[in-house]
Amino acid sequence: MAQNDGDRTLMCGNDAMAEAAIRAGCRCYFGYPITPQNEVTAYMSKRMPEAGGTFLQSESELAAVNMVFGAAAVGARAMTSSSSPGISLKQEGISYLAGCELPAVIANVMRGGPGLGSIGPSQSDYFQATRGGGHGDYRHLVLAPSTVQELVDHTILAFDLADRYRNPVMVLSDGILGQMMEPVVIPDEPETHEPAKPWALTGAAGRAPNVVKSLYLDVLELEAHNRDLQAKYDRMERDEVRYETLEAEDAEVMLVAFGTVARICRSALGALRDRGHRVGLFRPITLWPFPVEALRATRERVRAYLVVEMNMGQMVEDVRLAVEGRRPVEFYGRSGGAVMTVEQVVERVEALAAREAASGEGAS
Amino acid sequence: MREVVREVVYQMPESLKPVVTHYCSGCGHGIVQRLIAEIVDELGIRERTVGISPVGCAVLGYDYFNFDVSEAAHGRTPAVATGMKRARPDLVVFSYQGDGDLAAIGTAEIVHAANRGENITVIFVNNGVYGMTGGQMAPTTLAGQVTKTTPRGRMPEDVGAPLRVPEMLALCDETTFLARCALNSPRNIRAAKRALKKAFQYQVDGAGFSLVEIVSPCPTYWGVEPLEALKWIEEKVIPRYPLGVFKDAAAAAAAAEGAGAEAPAG
Numbered sequence: 001m002a003q004n005d006g007d008r009t010l011m012c013g014n015d016a017m018a019e020a021a022i023r024a025g026c027r028c029y030f031g032y033p034i035t036p037q038n039e040v041t042a043y044m045s046k047r048m049p050e051a052g053g054t055f056l057q058s059e060s061e062l063a064a065v066n067m068v069f070g071a072a073a074v075g076a077r078a079m080t081s082s083s084s085p086g087i088s089l090k091q092e093g094i095s096y097l098a099g100c101e102l103p104a105v106i107a108n109v110m111r112g113g114p115g116l117g118s119i120g121p122s123q124s125d126y127f128q129a130t131r132g133g134g135h136g137d138y139r140h141l142v143l144a145p146s147t148v149q150e151l152v153d154h155t156i157l158a159f160d161l162a163d164r165y166r167n168p169v170m171v172l173s174d175g176i177l178g179q180m181m182e183p184v185v186i187p188d189e190p191e192t193h194e195p196a197k198p199w200a201l202t203g204a205a206g207r208a209p210n211v212v213k214s215l216y217l218d219v220l221e222l223e224a225h226n227r228d229l230q231a232k233y234d235r236m237e238r239d240e241v242r243y244e245t246l247e248a249e250d251a252e253v254m255l256v257a258f259g260t261v262a263r264i265c266r267s268a269l270g271a272l273r274d275r276g277h278r279v280g281l282f283r284p285i286t287l288w289p290f291p292v293e294a295l296r297a298t299r300e301r302v303r304a305y306l307v308v309e310m311n312m313g314q315m316v317e318d319v320r321l322a323v324e325g326r327r328p329v330e331f332y333g334r335s336g337g338a339v340m341t342v343e344q345v346v347e348r349v350e351a352l353a354a355r356e357a358a359s360g361e362g363a364s
Numbered sequence: 365m366r367e368v369v370r371e372v373v374y375q376m377p378e379s380l381k382p383v384v385t386h387y388c389s390g391c392g393h394g395i396v397q398r399l400i401a402e403i404v405d406e407l408g409i410r411e412r413t414v415g416i417s418p419v420g421c422a423v424l425g426y427d428y429f430n431f432d433v434s435e436a437a438h439g440r441t442p443a444v445a446t447g448m449k450r451a452r453p454d455l456v457v458f459s460y461q462g463d464g465d466l467a468a469i470g471t472a473e474i475v476h477a478a479n480r481g482e483n484i485t486v487i488f489v490n491n492g493v494y495g496m497t498g499g500q501m502a503p504t505t506l507a508g509q510v511t512k513t514t515p516r517g518r519m520p521e522d523v524g525a526p527l528r529v530p531e532m533l534a535l536c537d538e539t540t541f542l543a544r545c546a547l548n549s550p551r552n553i554r555a556a557k558r559a560l561k562k563a564f565q566y567q568v569d570g571a572g573f574s575l576v577e578i579v580s581p582c583p584t585y586w587g588v589e590p591l592e593a594l595k596w597i598e599e600k601v602i603p604r605y606p607l608g609v610f611k612d613a614a615a616a617a618a619a620a621e622g623a624g625a626e627a628p629a630g
Contacts, residue, residue: 059476066440070447205411
């Protein structure tokens with residue numbers, strides 16, 4: 001994606017995400033107030049009319065996601081965003097979007113849970129995002145940006161991926177990323193491809209009527225539909241895995257973290273390297289599909305993994321599945337809106353490295 | 365020899381697919397869907413009409429209408445219609461809903477779509493029960509009426525009184541046309557068609573939100589013969605659900621304008 005055809009602007013993540021959506025061709029945004037994503041609805045309410053699009057503050061999160069459903073069904077690029085409790089309410093709509101094969105972008109600016117939780121930043125919706133909080137056999141892509149620039153890039157990418165697969169795509173932000181300001185480049189005309197949508201409900205002029213539905217009362221028909229959907233999800237798993245590694249080549253201890261926490265781990269990695277520890281960072285960018293193969297390949301050299309998350313331990317399960325018990329996988333997390341410090345991560349890695357060294361000596 | 369004049373006076377509307385519906389004997393959905401199809405044909409809007417089927421007996425509407433149709437999650441139909449109409453104002457969008465869909469699980473969506481004055485048409489089929497799931501109490505079930513979940517009859521002091529939707533929505537300033545009709549006689553069916561046509565015409569004219577409630581028979585879950593169900597509507601349902609127009613803002617505005625034009629210039 002072009003990064004240099006515009007001026008750098010200082011923006012908070014929520015504003016930048018909203019602007020990126022508009023530049024990507026989103027002309028329908030429906031949302032409901034919830035902290036810490038309120039900048040998105042405010043920004044959209046100001047900018048959408050200027051861009052010739054629709055902003056509507058819905059009566060509920062349920063209504064917002066179903067307005068997105070309607071806009072997507074008639075062929076528009078549509079988006080909604082919320083934060084954790086609101087995303088729970090949208091799960092019904094996400095299941096219907098997936099079942100009806102409608103493209104849409106949903107952003108979750110995560111906050112602490114469960115229940116009403118806190119308005120502090122969190123990553124505790126990992127399970128909900130990657131397993132599907134709604135009912136039925138479905139999957140959707142989950143993009144996990146770790147900078148405001150990536151939030152912009154992922155938002156633009158999300159619209160393309162949604163259209164390519166006719167499936168909802170989730171951008172998983174959090175309260176820090178949404179609120180923090182960083183310089184960003186938002187291309188005036190990003191490279192984006194909105195395909196023709198012959199399936200859309202645009203009026204049956206000169207063609208047979210189109211139907212958007214997820215109801216298949218004949219069980220074998222529904223099974224066939226689910227097999228078709230699965231084939232699509234398999235293509236996503238094959239083609240859309242994204243991740244980044246840092247100093248992984250000689251790493252003996254591998255940090256695994258996504259989003260905001262990956263930034264903290266990056267700083268910790270610098271400090272640990274300065275002290276002579278061979279530490280690397282593996283950062284999944286797509287949380288679904290999870291970069292299983294790439295992570296598994298690192299276990300040849302890595303002696304132990306430390307998964308760091310702003311939750312009580314969610315992605316760590318995927319890491320353990322990928323590593324298949326061949327190496328110890330430890331977890332360090334803060335929850336409820338609390339954020340770990342660089343020092344805390346450093347401490348954990350040093351303790352882990354010391355244990356591994358001791359167990360290595362004991363074995364020899 | 366006498367000249368024979370042949371003229372088509374009644375036929376399958378183009379907007380209906382020539383298929384047999386799944387509706388029970390004496391059900392009103394088939395009549396309502398035929399009326400909609402006739403109106404869509406008469407207004408010449410078939411190629412830009414999008415219907416939305418609810419969750420409930422009418423969900424299979426997309427198998428019967430010969431134009432674009434979407435499904436919607438239970439009760440969310442007015443939100444889906446809002447998204448469609450806001451994205452593509454040139455389309456004619458109607459939301460077809462039953463009483464459970466509209467007046468129970470979808471109460472928030474219908475009230476706020478009405479309150480925003482969305483330029484859509486809502487067809488609200490009130491048969492007083494949940495049909496698809498086997499005849500449970502609906503928000504519109506009559507006091508004393510026995511259903512699967514009110515075996516001793518609906519007791520308003522316990523579960524609320526039958527909800528009157530158009531009367532309630534008439535309190536929303538931005539609504540345009542609110543009416544209630546019934547399918548218990550040919551005369552009432554013709555009246556229903558006139559109301560429905562107005563509701564579609566208003567949308568085509570950009571006049572705003574219309575809702576037509578149609579009191580419809582469900583002999584299966586009322587436990588009566590189809591003919592008896594029509595009598596039941598007349599004797600029991602209509603006294604609680606009076607027929608008529610509760611609001612016609614567009615007609616009122618036109619009348620006021622007409623009166624203004626006739627008034628002598630000052």
